[in-house]
Amino acid sequence: THAKRVKRPTSLVEQAINSSAFERIADFLATRRATLKDGSLNKLEKVSAKERIMRKGHxxxxxxxxxxxxxxxxxxxxxxxxxMSEGEGVNLLSIHASKGLEFDDVYIVDLMDGRFPNRKLMSMGGSLEEERRLFYVATTRARNKLFLSYARFDKIKKINYTHSPFLVEAGLVS
Incomplete structure (x- = not known):
């Protein structure tokens, strides 16, 4: 994997936070955080939110x-x-670490069959029911908006994916 080819984690993180993509993502997230219910933008809050995101990167x-x-x-x-989960801004947490917490917006990624539910964990004694409970925990952390995503194709590994069966059970995909 790419992670194994990188010698030191610091170089990987530096490359990410110095990229133009990180800047664009930080700007997008700060804009979302600073957009009021009436659709107007609180410019001061946007600057503050972007500073918090950049601090998290550092x-x-x-x-x-x-x-x-x-x-x-x-x-x-x-x-x-x-x-990483202290203070305001973007929090990057595992589902286990998010138990008991709530956030305005929650993004859940990697909702592909085999990844969620995690077939590897299940083959080592984990249960589908436990994975289902974790999915429930993850989806109930959002106060306002919940974003769910999955990849259809991994360009590096050349693997096609299908969505998680939990998305079907929730009636979100067919």
Missing amino acids: LLKDLSRNYTDTERFLNALTLGSNE
């Missing part, structure tokens, strides 16, 4: 310095990091 870079192995760093992020 915090991620600081955290990455604690790891020499990219795979271990990514695993630590997947399991959740208290430092």
